[in-house]
Amino acid sequence: MLEHVGPQLFNGLVLGAFYAIVAIGLSLIMNLTGTINMAHGSFMTLAGYLAFSMIARGTNFWFAFLVAPLLAVLVAIIVERTLIRPLYGRDPVYSLLLTFGLSLIAEELFHVVWGANTLPFAPPAALGGTLALGFMNFPVYRLFIVIVLVFAFGLLGLFLYRTRFGLRLRAAVQDSEMIAALGTNTQLLYTINFGLGILLAGIAGVLAVGLLGLNPTTGNTLLMPAFVTVIIGGMGSLYGSLVAGVLIGVATSLMTLYVPAASEVVIYILMAVVLTIRPRGLFGEEGLFG
Amino acid sequence: MNRRLARVTPGRIVALAALVLLALEPTLAPYIHVDVTIVSAALLFTIAALSANLLLGYTGLPPFGNAAFFGLGAYGCALSIKYLNVHFFTATIFGMLAALLGALIVAPFLVRRRGIYFGLLSIAFGQVFYFIAYRFTDVTGGEDGMAVTRPYLAVSTFTLKETAFYYLSLVVFILSILAFKAIVQSPFGRTLVAIRQNEVRVRYLGLDSNRFVFVAILISALFAGLSGALSALLNGFIAPLQLDWHQSGDFVLATILGGSGTVWGPLIGSIIFVIGRDIISTITPYWQIFIGALFVACVLGFPRGILGTILARFGAAPLSNEPEEANWTQSPAIAVDHHG
Amino acid sequence: MGDKFLLEAQDVSKYFGGVHACEGVSLGVREGSIHAVIGPNGAGKTTFFNALSGFYYPDHGRVFFGGEEITRMPNWRRIERGMSRTFQTPSIFPELTVYDNVMLGVRSKAGIAFHARTPSGEQQAAHERRIDELLGFVNLVRFKERPVAELSHGSQRLCEIAMSLSTEPRLVLLDEPMAGLAESETERIISVIRGLHDRLGLTVLFVEHNMRVVLGLADRITVLDRGRILAEGTPSEIAANEAVRDAYLGKEVLEHV
Numbered sequence: 001m002l003e004h005v006g007p008q009l010f011n012g013l014v015l016g017a018f019y020a021i022v023a024i025g026l027s028l029i030m031n032l033t034g035t036i037n038m039a040h041g042s043f044m045t046l047a048g049y050l051a052f053s054m055i056a057r058g059t060n061f062w063f064a065f066l067v068a069p070l071l072a073v074l075v076a077i078i079v080e081r082t083l084i085r086p087l088y089g090r091d092p093v094y095s096l097l098l099t100f101g102l103s104l105i106a107e108e109l110f111h112v113v114w115g116a117n118t119l120p121f122a123p124p125a126a127l128g129g130t131l132a133l134g135f136m137n138f139p140v141y142r143l144f145i146v147i148v149l150v151f152a153f154g155l156l157g158l159f160l161y162r163t164r165f166g167l168r169l170r171a172a173v174q175d176s177e178m179i180a181a182l183g184t185n186t187q188l189l190y191t192i193n194f195g196l197g198i199l200l201a202g203i204a205g206v207l208a209v210g211l212l213g214l215n216p217t218t219g220n221t222l223l224m225p226a227f228v229t230v231i232i233g234g235m236g237s238l239y240g241s242l243v244a245g246v247l248i249g250v251a252t253s254l255m256t257l258y259v260p261a262a263s264e265v266v267i268y269i270l271m272a273v274v275l276t277i278r279p280r281g282l283f284g285e286e287g288l289f290g
Numbered sequence: 291m292n293r294r295l296a297r298v299t300p301g302r303i304v305a306l307a308a309l310v311l312l313a314l315e316p317t318l319a320p321y322i323h324v325d326v327t328i329v330s331a332a333l334l335f336t337i338a339a340l341s342a343n344l345l346l347g348y349t350g351l352p353p354f355g356n357a358a359f360f361g362l363g364a365y366g367c368a369l370s371i372k373y374l375n376v377h378f379f380t381a382t383i384f385g386m387l388a389a390l391l392g393a394l395i396v397a398p399f400l401v402r403r404r405g406i407y408f409g410l411l412s413i414a415f416g417q418v419f420y421f422i423a424y425r426f427t428d429v430t431g432g433e434d435g436m437a438v439t440r441p442y443l444a445v446s447t448f449t450l451k452e453t454a455f456y457y458l459s460l461v462v463f464i465l466s467i468l469a470f471k472a473i474v475q476s477p478f479g480r481t482l483v484a485i486r487q488n489e490v491r492v493r494y495l496g497l498d499s500n501r502f503v504f505v506a507i508l509i510s511a512l513f514a515g516l517s518g519a520l521s522a523l524l525n526g527f528i529a530p531l532q533l534d535w536h537q538s539g540d541f542v543l544a545t546i547l548g549g550s551g552t553v554w555g556p557l558i559g560s561i562i563f564v565i566g567r568d569i570i571s572t573i574t575p576y577w578q579i580f581i582g583a584l585f586v587a588c589v590l591g592f593p594r595g596i597l598g599t600i601l602a603r604f605g606a607a608p609l610s611n612e613p614e615e616a617n618w619t620q621s622p623a624i625a626v627d628h629h630g
Numbered sequence: 631m632g633d634k635f636l637l638e639a640q641d642v643s644k645y646f647g648g649v650h651a652c653e654g655v656s657l658g659v660r661e662g663s664i665h666a667v668i669g670p671n672g673a674g675k676t677t678f679f680n681a682l683s684g685f686y687y688p689d690h691g692r693v694f695f696g697g698e699e700i701t702r703m704p705n706w707r708r709i710e711r712g713m714s715r716t717f718q719t720p721s722i723f724p725e726l727t728v729y730d731n732v733m734l735g736v737r738s739k740a741g742i743a744f745h746a747r748t749p750s751g752e753q754q755a756a757h758e759r760r761i762d763e764l765l766g767f768v769n770l771v772r773f774k775e776r777p778v779a780e781l782s783h784g785s786q787r788l789c790e791i792a793m794s795l796s797t798e799p800r801l802v803l804l805d806e807p808m809a810g811l812a813e814s815e816t817e818r819i820i821s822v823i824r825g826l827h828d829r830l831g832l833t834v835l836f837v838e839h840n841m842r843v844v845l846g847l848a849d850r851i852t853v854l855d856r857g858r859i860l861a862e863g864t865p866s867e868i869a870a871n872e873a874v875r876d877a878y879l880g881k882e883v884l885e886h887v
Contacts, residue, residue: 036406086590092406093352094589097546100539101585108578224417227410235407261425268418275399275411476746477737484723484734491721494683495735496709496797497743505744 006136008253014142014211016249017149018204022222023229023241024156025200031173031236032193034092035084038099040226041219042106043198044205047072048214049114051206052121061124069202076198080191088190103220110216118215145207152203153242160238169193173236225252228267232274234284244282305554312460316453324565326456327524332564333463334521339544339556340470341513346542347550348474349506350486351404354538355396355412358419359389359511361533363518365423368528382519389515390508392419397507401500404489413535423530455524462520466513471553473509482506514541539585547588549597558596635694636661636801636833637682637713642691644677651677652857655691659801659850664827664834666844669854670877675837676718678854679805682835683715684708696800709738714794715803720786722778728789729774732761735796764792767830768822784815791822795830802826804836808843820847845869853877 022040029037051068055061079102087095122128123141130137160166172179172189180186205219212218229248233240248267255263262269274282311318312329319325338360345353366388367381376384396415403411473479484492485499492499522528531537540563548559563584570577588595594602635658643653652674659665667675681688684705693701700708723731736757737743749757765771768788773781778789787807794802807823808816820843826832838844844851845865853860853868855877861868868874 030406034406036409083586083590090593091350091352092409093346093542094593096352096354096406096409097539097542097585098589100536101582101589104578104582104585106582108576108582112576224414228414231407231410231414264425265418265421268414268421271414272399279402473746476748477742478744478746480730481734481737481743484726487723487725488721490685490717491723491793492734493704493706494709494715494721495793496706496738497734498704498706501744 004257005254008257009250010136010138010142012250012253013246014145014249015253016246017146018208018222018245019225019229019249020242020245021149021152021200021204022226023233023245024153024238025197025204026226027230027233027236027238027241028200029194029197030230032169032176033084033088033190035087035095035194036092036099037197038096038223039079039102039106040099040197040201041217041221041223042103043072043076043201044208044219044222045110045214045216046075046106046219047202047205048121048209048218049110052114052119052209052214065206068206069199072202072205073195073199077191077195080194084194085187085190107216107220114216116216118213121209121214123210141210145211148203148207152200156200156238165192225267228271232271232281234281236285237281237283240281240283301554308554308557309464316456326452328565328568329561330452330456330459330524331521332561333459334517334524335541335544335564336463336557336560337466337520338514338517338541339548339560340466341510341517342538342541343545343550343552343556344470344473344482344506344510344513346545347552347555348479348486349482349503350489351503351506352406352409353412353510353542354409354535355400355414355416356510356514356541357533357535357537358396358416359392359514360518360521360537360541361419361423361528361530362389362392362511363515364522364528364532365518366515367519367522378523381523382516385519385522386512386515389511389518393508393511397504400507401504413538416533416535416538420530420533420535423533459520459524462516466516467553467557470513474553478502478505540581543581543585543588546593546595547584549595549599549601552595552597552601555595555597562596635659636696637835638694639678639682640692640694642678642681642688642693644674644681644686644688650674650857652681652854655854655857655859657852657859657862659833659835661800661833662827662831663849664823664836664847665850665852666848667835667837667852667854668839668841668844669860670839672856673854674857675839675854676805677857679715679803679837683713683803709797709799712798712800713803714797714799714801716787716790716794716805716807718806718809720783720790722786722790722793724779726778727775728765728770728778728781729761731778731789732764732792732796733757735793736760736764739797760796764795767795767825768792769818782815784811784818787811787815787819788822791826795826799832801833801835804834806837806839808838808840816843823847 022044026037026040029035029040047068050071051061051064054064054068059067083098083102084095087098123144127141127144130139131143132138158166160170168179168184168189169192172184172186172193176186179189201219204222208222209218212221225248226245229241229245232248233242233244248270251266251270252263255266278284312333315324315329316326338356341359342353342356345351345356363385365385367385370376370381370384374384396412399415400408400411474482481492481497481502485502489499492502518528518532521532544559544563545556546559547562548557549555566584567577567581570580574580592599637657637659639655639657642655644651655674655678657665657667667678669675680686681691682693684700684703684707687702691701692699695708695711695713698711700711703711723734734743737749740753740757742749742753748754761774762771765774768791770785770788770792773785773789778786781789791802791804791807804823807819811819823834823836824847826834836848845868848865850863851865851868852862853871853874860877861871861874863871
């Protein structure tokens with residue numbers, strides 16, 4: 001059994017990285033405007049489909065990989081400005097319902113445009129096969145995923161903690177009113193923040209479809225675990241989402257090895273355990289969202 | 291306080307008219323092309339919508355885990371028939387007890403949360419039950435669901451079976467709405483309304499708001515469980531998908547569409563939703579787009595819901611000397627920011 | 631020391647992310663007195679109040695009420711013990727009438743707020759009398775049936791005071807009762823506060839930064855500055871205090887003292 005642990009741990013890391021990046025995107029959006037984005041998975045799927053269509057028309061994978069998430073961000077910005085902005089300041093129930101409605105529409109639209117069947121989405125040949133490193137063989141595509149996501153986390157961290165704009169974003173999370181009083185265009189900030197969250201989702205989406213397959217509900221399968229990741233990591237803490245994501249990913253993977261039937265519920269069990277011991281999550285801030 | 295019972299308000303007239311219409315539905319069915327089964331479904335759906343309404347419209351909490359209680363009611367009922375061979379009503383009670391048990395497990399985690407946290411946690415816990423129903427294939431039939439044989443109802447012949455069930459649903463619905471009305475007009479219910487508006491002040495009046503929330507969750511689960519049990523009996527079938535949080539979203543939508551924070555709003559919303567969904571799905575396979583669009587339109591344009599908008603337009607009369615008359619004149623629940 | 635004071639704070643400190651909002655504040659409120667806590671903006675007065683009333687718990691120090699330690703007692707229980715408070719922005723039920731606003735406290739005190747049964751005709755009548763009594767004290771009876779959202783800011787504040795009386799407290803904490811009020815409304819609040827003490831025999835602890843009002847109303851004054859106690863004493867002692875004058879330097883009010 002033990003020779004399986006290594007690969008499963010690695011798979012857990014990959015899965016965890018996905019959970020983390022989706023959770024961080026959700027968290028960014030939630031922390032700043034209190035918007036619960038139930039359509040986050042839909043944006044992931046959208047990026048995947050756009051990449052697929054681009055490749056089908058002859059562009060290469062790398063181009064599609066860069067452009068598809070950006071196109072998803074474009075759609076996101078339109079959605080944010082028209083549909084989500086009116087809900088700022090209202091009870092989070094409304095944003096939850098609205099984005100849920102959007103996810104229903106999106107799923108059906110994907111069905112209409114691309115069909116209900118799972119589409120073949122193979123990563124390029126360059127990323128195929130395995131790489132032997134030391135005692136284990138690592139699938140190259142998964143290695144690629146880990147590298148890209150780690151890179152993304154790093155860039156995000158740099159952006160948030162080393163740039164002026166990132167500073168404004170963090171300040172706005174603490175106190176939107178104050179920042180507005182100091183002259184910042186908060187509406188623009190909200191839009192960019194939303195776009196940033198969706199950018200992360202888009203990147204995750206394009207990467208995920210190579211692993212999970214591409215159908216109207218691919219993104220949604222990552223959504224619930226991502227929410228649980230946010231809860232376990234603690235509301236308001238991006239670092240918490242990162243740690244919790246990896247934790248959940250590894251736990252799920254190991255559980256698939258030892259007790260397969262429980263692998264889907266293990267994240268909820270973890271959630272219940274963490275919440276009992278530490279109600280605000282691992283790194284959550286006290287009093288945020290109750 | 292006898293004058294309370296004798297008062298004839300516009301609201302009561304409309305409610306009575308609605309009930310008369312519902313009572314006559316089996317005879318009207320061939321003319322309006324809406325058969326009894328779908329109206330039964332709508333009435334039972336209303337009971338589940340009421341469960342969401344209690345938490346959302348009255349207490350101010352987003353109840354996205356109620357499908358789990360609905361499902362527990364359904365499976366509790368079905369399993370008790372399958373393994374214990376019980377009578378119709380006993381099976382329903384079993385269903386409600388299963389839902390109550392689920393609530394007792396989940397409520398301690400939920401009770402101290404508010405806002406988004408409450409919403410997300412309720413979804414998460416709902417999903418646990420969903421997965422359990424999905425995975426325990428031996429017991430629940432897994433993904434394919436489970437057939438439910440409807441126990442013989444004492445007073446019906448074979449040909450009237452659907453109609454008899456319809457009247458049963460109608461009676462249960464009337465009892466449910468009377469119970470709901472009694473709850474929200476009671477001191478307990480009035481405190482829930484206060485919690486929605488200003489929880490801090492409720493605590494500074496010497497009341498432990500968490501205690502109230504706990505009980506509200508239990509009551510909500512009972513209503514949802516009742517709805518689930520009878521729905522299982524109506525359809526003769528249950529599947530894990532009915533526990534999925536998308537179903538919870540449907541209950542919440544029906545509530546908001548009809549008017550959250552009112553007693554009769556969920557009925558209006560449920561009828562529109564259930565019958566509307568049925569009609570649209572016969573027209574196009576892409577009916578989900580319309581449901582989604584309904585969510586969006588309702589949230590953006592119609593947050594008070596139908597009944598809520600009507601009440602607001604006719605000037606929600608200030609509450610009378612008798613707070614017990616609140617349900618018709620109470621201003622509809624527009625969620626406001628809660629204090630800590 | 632514990633039984634002389636109705637409310638006593640010992641060395642109470644509260645920090646927010648490394649910044650001390652109040653530090654080492656000790657204070658004793660004698661039963662039957664009107665005690666004021668004053669200080670410039672940011673002095674930590676509301677933070678201190680919040681720690682006293684259980685809005686949050688202090689990071690350091692202890693709080694006693696009627697001799698009983700209440701440092702970490704849930705806020706709703708403190709109300710049962712006989713404390714009550716108002717907030718800087720009137721904390722009321724915005725969608726209800728004045729009548730219903732006061733009703734909840736009355737029901738809470740009567741122990742029926744959790745009940746499913748509606749109160750009997752007799753009970754209801756007794757409650758209505760009590761509501762009239764409370765509203766009469768703040769002179770809002772004529773607004774009984776009005777939605778509280780329609781009332782002026784000052785009247786909302788009076789409604790809140792009536793609500794805080796509905797639980798029959800021994801001690802009333804008032805957080806900046808004069809905040810946002812016009813001059814005419816201020817006089818009315820002052821007379822109500824005095825009434826709490828003179829007519830109802832209650833102990834009052836209030837936060838304020840209008841020095842003139844405080845000097846006229848309070849028996850005893852504690853001055854906070856930047857989270858710490860600057861001075862404590864009778865109004866004349868405080869008015870003569872150099873350090874207090876310095877802290878309030880530039881405040882027009884002080885010149886009239």
